[in-house]
Amino acid sequence: MAASTSLRFAFVLFWISVLASTALSDLVISKIDRRVDLTSQIVRVVSTLKVENRGHDTVSEVLLPFPDIQAKNMAYLKSSYHEGKGKGKQSAISLPVTLVHPEGMPPELTFYSVSLPRGLGKGDSFTLDVLTVFAHSLKPFPAEITQADAQLVVYQDSAYYISPYEVKVQTLAVRLPSGRVESYTKYPSTKLVDSEIKYGPFENLPPFSYIPIAVHFESSYPFVVVQELEREIEISHWGNVQITEHYNLVHGGAHIKGGFSRIDYQSRPPMRGESSIRHLIARLPPRAHSVYYRDEIGNISTSHLWANSKMTHFEIEPRYPLFGGWRTSFTIGYGLPLRDFLFESDGKRFLNTTFGCPINEIIIDHLIVKVVLPEGSKEISATVPFITNQWQEVKYSHLDIVGRPVIVLEKTNVVPEHNMHFQVYYKFNNLALLMEPFLLISGFFFLFIACIVYMHTDMSISKSSASYLAKQQLDEVRATVQQVQNIINRVLSVHNKLETSLRDLSRTGDVQSCKAVRKAADGLFKDLAKELKPLLGFLQSSPQASQIWPKVEELVAKEKEMQEKLMAKHSTVVDSFEKKHAKRDVENRVASIEQKLAILRQEVDELLDTIDDF
């Protein structure tokens, strides 16, 4: 592996020497400091370039070349500069970077072009910072180790900064996780101080100068590589943002050779496998709730959660420690309050959340972010600060009719630097929120309607059989008896009204209103008697009613008697009131009637009860 890489570098070198004469010569890099950070599995290179224009034409862009071997692992490239100098330095302002294919350049190099904020005139200089992040650039060597071995890795680069411009002064510093270095390429002016290797300063180098270096060192950092991560962000306007993350994880470091000993792992710390993945820490947003951690076979109980007002720490342990080449897959999920992530501006709603995964210092080979918007969202667009593949899908979930629109963002080679905020804009009408309850309501209503229809339909097959006809008639009789009961009850309520009017009369002495009540009652009695007549006629003639008919007849008779008595009482009382008889006299006169009324009332009540049981 190392040998083939060197060969390719040599090939590059060949091309470089051929094409060096055609290099751009207007710009000169007067000073460049490169700092390579190898403390984790992710390689971060911070370069500070000072470019100077020695030509006559104004220059507004700087080319940054990368050998293809590096370019294919490059995950992130950011260029920025600081306005002002010294103490007046302000925060970094980023510069636009684009991939370009300039003519006449070696094909083994990939070029990026940084646009400067202003054109550089003759003799002007400009200082910019470039951060490049590489994934999978540390190769384990040896590629297989036993459980007790330390993990050794190799990093390759050029000691000289590869540039299409002449470089005046340059230095390179490589920071390692520890001072334990197996070997490193030594040139004059190379020194190892603590855990840092320094190359340079090198002076006055022509364009495309190149000398390879290799650093072979110990890194016990667990190489957590997520081969595929699918994040699903589901928005519910009922107050929740649900995030579900499916991880497909592999230990990307040196493969394990020989067996795994749990006893060594548990009891002998030096033998335990320093570079294995013991646990992962996810930093979830504050106020995360309903956090879970599971895989295909169920809940994984080895997890811990701490929460404070700024962050929710979620520590998860895989089911087994992960050694080189071992893989696992699991799912974590959590809910977040809606108000922290969903906003409204200019009539549009937007989700504002982070792109990458919440676990620290991992490389994601293939990341898919799905934002599931509520049903009825329109005019969906996503704003992501870097290039992603985007497309739209439809997802069917709880209580959906047409499905929820999903915007999918896909990106490969994702590093923690990509953990930036992105926005998904969409339009949503609040009335669409009522779709879900409406669906539930119509479901229940359908049930009731089904019951009503069932109760109202006649399902019998033979509609002419004797038993069927008998049942029909019995039903009719029952309905008629119920109607009779209703009428009697209404009559009784009129009785009560009359009694009340009498009491009012003795209290207020208002004869007119009492007479009015009487008149109304007379009318009502007449109407009700009219209503009652056909019902009684039907009951009398129906053979099915033979049992109940005597009772009904008796009831009607008793009621009539009661009505007469009451009328008599009413007339007597009103009459004596008008003639101003003594109160006692009146009471004496109606006492006998009242007695009879009470008896009748009791009888009528009993009859109503017996009919009720029919």
Next chain:
Amino acid sequence: MASKPITSPVPVEWYPSLSVLMLSIGLVLTASFFIYEATSSKRSRSLSKEITIGAVASFFLGFGSLFLLLATGVYV
């Protein structure tokens, strides 16, 4: 850019109590609906009364079950 956060139409903390309240009203109405169906005879039954009770009961049951789903963490 003035952007204001969006919140749920009903405070999230109310979901459990709302669900209990509306479901119990809905179940009482459902019970009264079935009692009416069982006790009234075919001829004396009034369709409009049945439909009214059914509609009101399904309104309460619908919202009650929605809030039950939300309270248990199934954000629809």
